[in-house]
Amino acid sequence: MDWKGRxxxxxxxxxxxxxxxxxxxxxxxxxxxxxxxxxxxxSAGFLDPIAEKIRIVANDITEFDGVRQAxxxxxxxxxxxxxxxxxxxxxxxxxxxxVNTMGTLNILSAARQTGPRRxxxxxxxxxxxxxxxxxxxxxxxxxxxxxxxxxxxxxxKLGESFHHTYGLPVVTxxxxxxxxxxxxxxxxxxxxxxxxxxxxxxRLGATFxxxxxxxxxxxxxxxxxxxxxxxxxLGEAVNLATGKEISIGDLAAxxxxxxxxxxxxxxxxxxxxPGSSEVMRLCGDGGKAAGLIGWKPAFTLDExxxxxxxxxxxxxxxxxxxxxxx
Numbered sequence: 001m002d003w004k005g006r007x008x009x010x011x012x013x014x015x016x017x018x019x020x021x022x023x024x025x026x027x028x029x030x031x032x033x034x035x036x037x038x039x040x041x042x043s044a045g046f047l048d049p050i051a052e053k054i055r056i057v058a059n060d061i062t063e064f065d066g067v068r069q070a071x072x073x074x075x076x077x078x079x080x081x082x083x084x085x086x087x088x089x090x091x092x093x094x095x096x097x098x099v100n101t102m103g104t105l106n107i108l109s110a111a112r113q114t115g116p117r118r119x120x121x122x123x124x125x126x127x128x129x130x131x132x133x134x135x136x137x138x139x140x141x142x143x144x145x146x147x148x149x150x151x152x153x154x155x156x157k158l159g160e161s162f163h164h165t166y167g168l169p170v171v172t173x174x175x176x177x178x179x180x181x182x183x184x185x186x187x188x189x190x191x192x193x194x195x196x197x198x199x200x201x202x203r204l205g206a207t208f209x210x211x212x213x214x215x216x217x218x219x220x221x222x223x224x225x226x227x228x229x230x231x232x233x234l235g236e237a238v239n240l241a242t243g244k245e246i247s248i249g250d251l252a253a254x255x256x257x258x259x260x261x262x263x264x265x266x267x268x269x270x271x272x273x274p275g276s277s278e279v280m281r282l283c284g285d286g287g288k289a290a291g292l293i294g295w296k297p298a299f300t301l302d303e304x305x306x307x308x309x310x311x312x313x314x315x316x317x318x319x320x321x322x323x324x325x326x
Contacts, residue, residue: 036056067103131280176213
C-alpha cells in the first residue's frame, strides 16, 4: 500500500508507541495528524522535535466534537490514546473508563460520520488476564483482573459491535508488552534498566509472573500492516506476540548480564498488585497476525533490550530511578 499523500490520524500520537507510529507513517509519505491531550504547557510530548512536519490537534479524547473534527477527511485512524497505568486504574477506575472506553466510543461514533477507510483500535494482552492456556490465541477467554483491563475489554467489544452493527471498517490490534526507547519508567523494562544504570540494587514487585515482550518497532509495523491488510481483517482482533515468555526475575538477570553487572533484587510491597489482580502468565500466539496481516516479530529480546539500554544511556536516565512510579 502506498501511503504517500494519505491523510492519517493518530490519537495518542505524543506518547511512547504513538510517536514511533507517527514517525513510521511520515517515513512512508503520509500526511499525519496527531491528536494529543491539551496541556497548558503546549507540549506535544515526543512529537515536539518533528512538530513542523505534522498537524497537531490538542484536545481531549473524551470530547466528541473535538474528536469528530480531527477525523474529518482522514483516510485511516489509529486510535492509541489511553490511560495505560494498571496501578493507576486501581485508584482511578472512573477516569480510566472515561478515557479508554468512552474515548473509544467517541472514535467509533465519529468514524460513522466521517467515513475513514480503516479504523485501527489498540487493545492489550491484559484483556486475557492470567493465561488459562498457552500460547494465548484470540479465542482465549477475556478476563478483567484490573479496572484498566476491564476498560479495554469494553472498548474492544464496542469496536466489534460497531463493525457488526454499522459495517465500520475496524481492526483491533492486541500488542503483548511493548517496550523500547521513550517508554515511561513506570514500565518494568525501563525501571530495571534505570535502576541498574544507577546502582546494584533493584527494587521490584513480584518476580515470577511471565510476559511476552515486543520491541516497539515490531509493534508499530503491526499497526501499519493491520491498516494495509485485506478486508478479511475487518472486525477481527489480532495478537502481536512473539510466542516467547520470560519471568520478571529472569528478565532482570538478562538485563544485568547485558550491562555486565551483579545485582541484588529487593521486593517492595508497594510494587505488588492487590488481591488477585496480578496477571501471572502472558505468552501469546501470533499465528493469526501472520496469516491475516502478514506480521511476524523481527527483533529478538536481546536486540530490543540493547537498543533500549542505549537510548536510556543517551537520554541521561531519570532522577531517583528507585522511586516507584504509578
